[in-house]
Amino acid sequence: MIKAVNETCFLITLSDQIDLSLTAQIAQLVKLIETELADALVDITPSYSSILVEIDLLKISPLVAEQQLIALSQQTSQASDLTGKLIELPVYYDMTVGWDLNKVACDNNLSVNDVINIHSEKIYQVCAIGFAPGFAFLAELNERINQPRHICPRAFVPAGSVAIADKQSAVYPSDSPGGWHIIGNCPISLFNIKHTPISPFKIGDRVKFTAINLQQFIDLGGKIIDEQ
Known part of the structure; x- marks a missing residue:
């Protein structure tokens, strides 16, 4: 329609x-x-x-x-195949940047390492782009770590925050308010109006998260920002 x-x-x-x-x-x-x-x-x-x-x-x-x-x-009524590219993103999963990592683990009766492994073992599909420029909605999250949105959204979520909500995951491309549960941070810039394209994501692309350590995070430009 x-x-x-x-x-x-x-x-x-x-x-x-x-x-x-x-x-x-x-x-x-x-x-x-x-x-x-x-x-x-x-x-x-x-x-x-x-x-x-x-x-x-x-x-x-x-x-x-x-x-x-x-x-x-x-x-396009008979379209069935996806030919999108695979985008691999490094993520520092740690409570210093993943402000809700421990909460997600506790809420689901899992260890922090379980949450990290479950989140990073899957290849996600870019199903929608919106909320903010470069914000890609990724599906489908493993039901073992499904998490509803916060009742009260944060006024500030740092750029690069890797988050989950309901059956979805996403990376905040810029500083913004947000109500998703944050479990890590990606130090790679995912939105820049001076670049072409300004965002790497298109509908049908696939995303794979890879866990990195603190030194790798810092070397890639990552920063530890205290929760406000």
């Missing part, structure tokens, strides 16, 4: 429920839209089950854009 949100935005909805099997279709549709609309595309924001498309009215009319989006959506 395609619905006009306003004069410049269209919402393409593939399902009314979160379904990881849609990720391949969404990834393919995003690529087709980026190619077809080209410089008439202002922004595109994919999620687990929908895509928000913003167009430039000076370069394309809403009617033409809607017709193109309908045609492109029909082309």
Whole structure:
């Protein structure tokens, strides 16, 4: 279903429920839209089950854009395979940077090492990008460390914080408020407007976390920031 949100935005909805099997279709549709609309595309924001498309009215009319989006959506109805790249990220799992690491362990009757091993042994899929520029929602978290969001979000979460919430994991690309449980920190910059691309993540990419020690963390530019 395609619905006009306003004069410049269209919402393409593939399902009314979160379904990881849609990720391949969404990834393919995003690529087709980026190619077809080209410089008439202002922004595109994919999620687990929908895509928000913003167009430039000076370069394309809403009617033409809607017709193109309908045609492109029909082309991806049978999409099933993901061809995204594998992104490997170093993570320092420690309570000095993973402010909720011990809590996650205690809440799930696990040791801290168990939490680290469970989180880092899996390859995650980029299923949505949003909340903040470069913030990639990664699925699906092992149910043994599932953790709800904090009832009261923190006013400050440092850039690089590796976090979990419900069935998802993510890395905060910049300093921001946040309500996810923080279990470590990645010292690699994941959002920079001076770089091309500004973020390494695209829908359909895969992410693998690798545990590193304190010295490796410092050597890669990591910093210990006290919880505020």
